[in-house]
């Protein structure tokens with residue numbers, strides 16, 4: 571049952587009780603972009619100090635459940651996309667959520683593998699590698715920047731294909747490259763001015779930096795470096811017991 575009042579004798583901190591009340595309000599009563607009561611109103615309504623009310627609101631702002639607009643108030647944020655960590659494509663992930671995936675082409679070229687890239691893709695230094703840079707969108711809204719590196723000999727005509735409405739992984743499958751294993755590293759990061767501009771974020775906003783390697787059998791097919799909006803994504807992994 572949802573909390574509706576603050577229990578002063580509970581060992582649960584008051585700000586945390588208020589956080590639960592607000593979460594219930596956000597999830598069940600308010601719509602995205604609706605205002606939440608001010609800290610003063612919350613303090614009065616629940617018999618709390620302004621400081622406790624502020625602590626609860628600040629917690630929800632830092633969790634990305636609420637956002638503040640200077641001089642206007644605090645509002646309900648759009649729920650983040652809950653992304654399971656699996657070897658799926660952006661296209662599949664968005665479709666599974668009823669969103670329309672899209673891409674903006676930010677550049678496609680062939681380069682010679684640097685030492686670092688050669689190591690990531692298990693190819694010789696100097697061998698041709700395709701680089702595909704895309705701004706990924708969901709229902710037209712920027713979600714992520716992705717830079718994929720693919721050994722050119724694996725998919726010779728790849729750069730002649732348009733990827734604006736096409737899935738890279740589908741295209742790779744048409745070359746017989748069926749990805750069956752991946753590895754991903756995820757780090758916290760800060761958007762620089764350029765990335766922030768493309769993603770529609772304020773410079774300095776938090777982002778998730780992803781590096782993905784994937785293989786088809788023994789063959790390393792993609793090394794991707796991506797920047798995802800931290801205000802739009804939360805990542806979910808199911809945890810196995812270490813063996």
Ligand code: GLP
Nearest residue numbers: 659660661718737738739782794
């Ligand atoms: C994910 C991965 C990328 C990969 C992309 C393929 O977003 N992080 O490494 O390139 O999927 O997506 P699609 O097949 O939709 O082009």
